Amino acid sequence: MTGHIGTYDARKVVVTVAGVFITGYADGTMVKSSKDNDNFESSSSAQGDAVISVNGDNMGTIEITLNQTSPSISYLDSLANSRTLVPIWVNSNNEIKEVTGGTKAMVTKPADKEYGKSASNRVYTLKVFDYTVK
Template sequence: MGVIATYDARKVTTTVGGVILTGFPDGSFVKCSKDNDNFTTSSGAQGDVAIAISGDALGTIEVTLSQTSPQVSYMDKLAVSRTIVPVWVNSNNEVKEVTGGTKAMITKPADKEYGKEVTNRVYTIKVFDYQVK
């Protein structure tokens, strides 16, 4: 019999400036990605290969909150003030993952949409020292 593993979204925490974000909508609520590859390669006419190691440590974390989240105004204020803060996403599931950095800024306040139903607020966070632990 194969391995049976479980995942629980309640074991994923996202902190921005030391504040734990809450009030996520249904579905995917946080996405983390490194902006560029760790290296590039080139191949010569006779097949020799050169590898250029990248020192680029930029990453992007996209957080989706429900418009009713208590942290919406906090995130908007951080974006407007252009404050540099630490951002960490911790998954304490069976496979432990830590992603983020100590220096990050929210690119802009979330777009606002209002209607009959609760809408989402999406924040793009640029991480200047992106790490995967």
């Protein structure tokens, strides 16, 4: 047998906001991290001269999707309402270790609320002002 066989376990992904462990994720994508802008922009002149403009913007976005019954909902709603600056870290302790987040982030708003026959999701967006990928 040849080739690499990797393993992934969602239980090895941990999100902390101001040191508090977030729990009660929804089915599907639990958390998504992304840098808001590319690290550089490139262009070229009519004669083919290249120009690279380095982008110093270090902002990123982390989106957390919780189940309606999550105990973390009231915590994240209160952070959004208080407009508190907090650290957020997403740690994947899987075969490939990944860490994203930053020391300065804010919850953009309380999650939208939806009620129906079945439990729905609550989505929280955190803007990270010093976004880092380790």
